[in-house]
Amino acid sequence: MVSVCFYFQVHQPPRLRKYSIFEIGHHNNYFDERKNEAIIKKVARKCYMPANSIILDLINKTDGKFKVAYSMTGIVLEQLEKYAPEVIDSFKALVNTGCVEILDETYHHTLSYLYSKEEFKEQVLLHSKKIRQLFNYKPKVFRNTELVYNNDIAGFIGKMGYAGIIAEGADHILQWRSPNFVYKPKGLNNIKLLLKNYRLSDDIAFRFSEKSWKEFPLTAPKYADWINKINGNGNVVNLFMDYETFGEHQWEDKGIFEFLRHLPSEILKHPDNDFVTPSEAIKRYDAVAELDFPHYVSWADIERDLSAWLGNKMQQEAISQVYNLEPHVKLSKNPALLDEWRKLQTSDHFYYMCTKWFNDGDVHKYFNPYDSPYEAFIAYMNILNDFRMKANKLGEVKVVG
Amino acid sequence: MKVLMFGWEFPPLSTGGLGTACYGLTKSLSRKGVEITFVLPYSFDADNADFLRLVSATNVKIKRIASALQPYMSSQEYRKSMGKKPSQKIYGSTLFDEVHRYTLAAEKIAEEEDFDVIHCHDWMTFGAGIRAKRKKNKPLVMHVHATELDRTGGHKVNQHVYDLERHGMHKADKVIAVSNFTKNKIVTHYGIPPEKVKVVHNAVDFSQHYYDEDFGIKKTDKIVLFLGRITLQKGPDYFVQAAKKVLGHEKNVKFVIAGSGDMEPFIIEKAAELGIADKVLFAGFLNNDDVERAYKMADIYVMPSVSEPFGITALEAMKYKTPSIVSKQSGVSEVIRHCLKVDFWDVDEMSSKIIALLRYKPLHETLKEDGYFEVKRFSWDTPAEKCIQVYNELISKG
Structure with a gap:
C-alpha cells in the first residue's frame, strides 16, 4: 500500500519599499503595497485560481479519493483578502469538501523559534486563530517556516497539542532509511513526524520544465509508475512543495496543469494506492523508528540548513x-x-x-x-x-x- | 604566432586603464607563447629607466617611436605641452600632425617586422594599423578601450577623432570591445555590424601582495576615494555633490580625489562653493605605489563615471579590499556582482549608498570579503585566450 500525501505551501511575503537612508526618522510606509498587490493578483490569476479549480474538480471526480493539504501563511491570507478575495472563497470551497487539510505555521512566516519561543508561540496561535476565522477549521499538524526543524521544535510543538509535524527528508538525517514511512521525533511519543520525499517532490517542483533533465518531459503515467515502485517498501510518499509550482514556477504552457489533472487517476489505477492528508497518514501508520535531528534542518538549497x-x-x-x-x-x-x-x-x-x-x-x-x-x-x-x-x-x- | 601590436601607453608611463590593460594582456599573451612586437610612442623627456624591465617576458619586443604623444590627450593639451618644450623640433605642431608622424614611423617598423596579425589599441594607433595591413596584407584587429563618445560624455565630440575611430573600425577585420556597454556604442554610433565586434572584458593582475599599513588620517576619519582623471568622463562633479549630501548626515568622513585633469580647478571651486573644502582633499596625480596606498587607505571607492568602457579601477579597489560603488554606465558593472551600483546622475542614491557603507558594518565587511574573493577569480589569461581565438580565426580565414 502506498499513500500519496500532498501538501502545498501558500505564501507571499510583505515586500518592502526601497526605503532610503534619508527617510530614517520620517516614519514613512515600509511596505511596497503596489508591488504586493500586483504580485498577489498575478499569482492568483496564474496559479491559485486555476490550481484550486482543478483540485476541486479532481476531488469531485474521484468521489473524494483525491486529497491534499495546504499551509497558508497569515500574511498571504491578508493579502488575498485585500486584493484577491475570490481566492479565499475558492479555498473555502475546497475545505468544505472535507478532503482538504490545513496545517498550522507561524502567521508571518518567520524564523522566530530561533530567537524567541514566546514570540513564536504567539505567532502560531495567531495563525491558528486566522484559520479558524476564515475556514472554521482547527489544524492538527504543524509545519515550521521553510521546514526548519530539530528535536526541540518537535518537543515544543508536541506540547502545544499538535499530533504531527513536518520536516525535510534530509539525506544526512535519514542516512540508509527511507522518507516513505511515518517516524517519531527523538524521545517523544505524543507527536509523529512526516518527512518530505525531496526527490519526487523536486521532480515536479524544480525539474518539471527542465529540458536537460533525462526524464524530460515528465508525464503523469511515468510519475505514477515511480510511485508504484514504492509499493512494498514504503507507506506514505510525502510530496511537499510550493503551491506556486503550478502555473507560476512551472508555466501553464509547459503542461504543469495537464500533469496535475491526470496524475490522481494515474496513481489510483494501481489498486494498492490512495491519497491521504497528513493527519490521516499519522493516524493510519505507526512510527517505524525514532529520528534524531540534533541540528536545524530546512528544505532550502543543497545544504538543507539555515544558510x-x-x-x-x-x-x-x-x-x-x-x-x-x-x-x-x-x-x-x-x-x-x-x-x-x-x-x-x-x-x-x-x-x-x-x-x-x-x-x-x-x-x-x-x-x-x-x-x-x-x-x-x-x-x-x-x-x-x-x-x-x-x-x-x-x-x-x-x-x- | 607573431603579433605586431600598436599601443600608446604602458606602465609606468601610464595614466589610466589603457596602459594597465595593455600590460596585463601582453604579459599573459607572451606566457601563452605569442610573440609580440609592441610599438609605443616614446617621449625623450620622460623618465622611463624601468620601462623595459617591466616587460620580463622574453618574447615581447618593444619598439619605441620618439613622440610627444600621451594618452588621453586633447588637441589643446598637446598644444599646451608643446609650448613648454620649444626645443623638441622633431615633434609635429598639432596633435594630429604628431599622430600622423607616429603612423609613418610605425609603417616603417611594420615593413621591417615579421608578423601574422596586427593588433591596435585605441584611435591614435588606428592609422598605423591600417598602413601596416596595407603593406603586409595581414589581418587587422582594432581593440577599443574607449571611444570619443566616452571621453567627451557625448558633448563636444572631436569630429576628427571620431572619424579616425570610425574609419579604423571599418577597415579592421575584427573589432574587440572591452564590454557590452562599449560594443553597443560601436554598433549604434559607429555603424559596425554586431557580428564583427567581439567583447573581451578586461581583468586585473593579482601578482601584488597585500600588506597592512597604518594611516594617520584614519584615526579620526573614514575615507571615500575618487581615483581617476578629473575630467567630465569620470564624473568628479557627481562625486563632490554626493560628498556634500553625505556630510549633511555623517561627520567623520573625508573625501579624497586622486588624479588630475582639466576639470580640477572647477572641482576645487565647487567644493569650496558647497562649503566642504575642508572635507574634500585633492591628492593630485599618484604614482603606482601611491595608487596602491590610496586604495588601501580608503574605506569606500566610488567610480561615478558618466561613460566608462570598462573601469579597471573598480577591480583594483576590490583587490585591495575596498568596497566599491560603481556607475551602471560602465563595463565593469557587467562583470562584477559584489559591489554597489548606481546611475552616475543619481546623487541621492550614490550618497545613500556611501552612508549605508559608512554606517552598516556587516555590509562593509561582506562586500570587502566577497569582493576580494570575486576579483581573485579574474585573470588576464581569460582575455588573452579570447584574443588568441580571434587571431586564429582571422589567420585561418587567410
Missing part, C-alpha cells in the same frame, strides 16, 4: 537586530507597531540578502525583488533604523505612563 537566511554577516546582523526590539515593541502595547514588527520578521527579507549563490548565476534571483543582496540589506536596515526610533518612542511612553 539561506543566516549565512552571512548582513543576515545575522539584520535578524538579531529585529528580534532585539521585542521588549520595546511589546512594552508599547501598540497593535500597529506589533504588526509592523512581525512583518519585518518574515524570513524572505533575510533570504533576499543571501550571497552564497550570488557568484554563479543563481536560482535565488527569480524570487528576489532587489537587484542585489546588498540592496536588500540596505533597504531593510534603513527601515529597521526608522522602526527602532518609533519603537523606542512608543515603548518609552508606556513605561513612563
Whole structure:
C-alpha cells in the first residue's frame, strides 16, 4: 500500500519599499503595497485560481479519493483578502469538501523559534486563530517556516497539542532509511513526524520544465509508475512543495496543469494506492523508528540548513537586530507597531540578502525583488533604523505612563 | 604566432586603464607563447629607466617611436605641452600632425617586422594599423578601450577623432570591445555590424601582495576615494555633490580625489562653493605605489563615471579590499556582482549608498570579503585566450 500525501505551501511575503537612508526618522510606509498587490493578483490569476479549480474538480471526480493539504501563511491570507478575495472563497470551497487539510505555521512566516519561543508561540496561535476565522477549521499538524526543524521544535510543538509535524527528508538525517514511512521525533511519543520525499517532490517542483533533465518531459503515467515502485517498501510518499509550482514556477504552457489533472487517476489505477492528508497518514501508520535531528534542518538549497537566511554577516546582523526590539515593541502595547514588527520578521527579507549563490548565476534571483543582496540589506536596515526610533518612542511612553 | 601590436601607453608611463590593460594582456599573451612586437610612442623627456624591465617576458619586443604623444590627450593639451618644450623640433605642431608622424614611423617598423596579425589599441594607433595591413596584407584587429563618445560624455565630440575611430573600425577585420556597454556604442554610433565586434572584458593582475599599513588620517576619519582623471568622463562633479549630501548626515568622513585633469580647478571651486573644502582633499596625480596606498587607505571607492568602457579601477579597489560603488554606465558593472551600483546622475542614491557603507558594518565587511574573493577569480589569461581565438580565426580565414 502506498499513500500519496500532498501538501502545498501558500505564501507571499510583505515586500518592502526601497526605503532610503534619508527617510530614517520620517516614519514613512515600509511596505511596497503596489508591488504586493500586483504580485498577489498575478499569482492568483496564474496559479491559485486555476490550481484550486482543478483540485476541486479532481476531488469531485474521484468521489473524494483525491486529497491534499495546504499551509497558508497569515500574511498571504491578508493579502488575498485585500486584493484577491475570490481566492479565499475558492479555498473555502475546497475545505468544505472535507478532503482538504490545513496545517498550522507561524502567521508571518518567520524564523522566530530561533530567537524567541514566546514570540513564536504567539505567532502560531495567531495563525491558528486566522484559520479558524476564515475556514472554521482547527489544524492538527504543524509545519515550521521553510521546514526548519530539530528535536526541540518537535518537543515544543508536541506540547502545544499538535499530533504531527513536518520536516525535510534530509539525506544526512535519514542516512540508509527511507522518507516513505511515518517516524517519531527523538524521545517523544505524543507527536509523529512526516518527512518530505525531496526527490519526487523536486521532480515536479524544480525539474518539471527542465529540458536537460533525462526524464524530460515528465508525464503523469511515468510519475505514477515511480510511485508504484514504492509499493512494498514504503507507506506514505510525502510530496511537499510550493503551491506556486503550478502555473507560476512551472508555466501553464509547459503542461504543469495537464500533469496535475491526470496524475490522481494515474496513481489510483494501481489498486494498492490512495491519497491521504497528513493527519490521516499519522493516524493510519505507526512510527517505524525514532529520528534524531540534533541540528536545524530546512528544505532550502543543497545544504538543507539555515544558510539561506543566516549565512552571512548582513543576515545575522539584520535578524538579531529585529528580534532585539521585542521588549520595546511589546512594552508599547501598540497593535500597529506589533504588526509592523512581525512583518519585518518574515524570513524572505533575510533570504533576499543571501550571497552564497550570488557568484554563479543563481536560482535565488527569480524570487528576489532587489537587484542585489546588498540592496536588500540596505533597504531593510534603513527601515529597521526608522522602526527602532518609533519603537523606542512608543515603548518609552508606556513605561513612563 | 607573431603579433605586431600598436599601443600608446604602458606602465609606468601610464595614466589610466589603457596602459594597465595593455600590460596585463601582453604579459599573459607572451606566457601563452605569442610573440609580440609592441610599438609605443616614446617621449625623450620622460623618465622611463624601468620601462623595459617591466616587460620580463622574453618574447615581447618593444619598439619605441620618439613622440610627444600621451594618452588621453586633447588637441589643446598637446598644444599646451608643446609650448613648454620649444626645443623638441622633431615633434609635429598639432596633435594630429604628431599622430600622423607616429603612423609613418610605425609603417616603417611594420615593413621591417615579421608578423601574422596586427593588433591596435585605441584611435591614435588606428592609422598605423591600417598602413601596416596595407603593406603586409595581414589581418587587422582594432581593440577599443574607449571611444570619443566616452571621453567627451557625448558633448563636444572631436569630429576628427571620431572619424579616425570610425574609419579604423571599418577597415579592421575584427573589432574587440572591452564590454557590452562599449560594443553597443560601436554598433549604434559607429555603424559596425554586431557580428564583427567581439567583447573581451578586461581583468586585473593579482601578482601584488597585500600588506597592512597604518594611516594617520584614519584615526579620526573614514575615507571615500575618487581615483581617476578629473575630467567630465569620470564624473568628479557627481562625486563632490554626493560628498556634500553625505556630510549633511555623517561627520567623520573625508573625501579624497586622486588624479588630475582639466576639470580640477572647477572641482576645487565647487567644493569650496558647497562649503566642504575642508572635507574634500585633492591628492593630485599618484604614482603606482601611491595608487596602491590610496586604495588601501580608503574605506569606500566610488567610480561615478558618466561613460566608462570598462573601469579597471573598480577591480583594483576590490583587490585591495575596498568596497566599491560603481556607475551602471560602465563595463565593469557587467562583470562584477559584489559591489554597489548606481546611475552616475543619481546623487541621492550614490550618497545613500556611501552612508549605508559608512554606517552598516556587516555590509562593509561582506562586500570587502566577497569582493576580494570575486576579483581573485579574474585573470588576464581569460582575455588573452579570447584574443588568441580571434587571431586564429582571422589567420585561418587567410
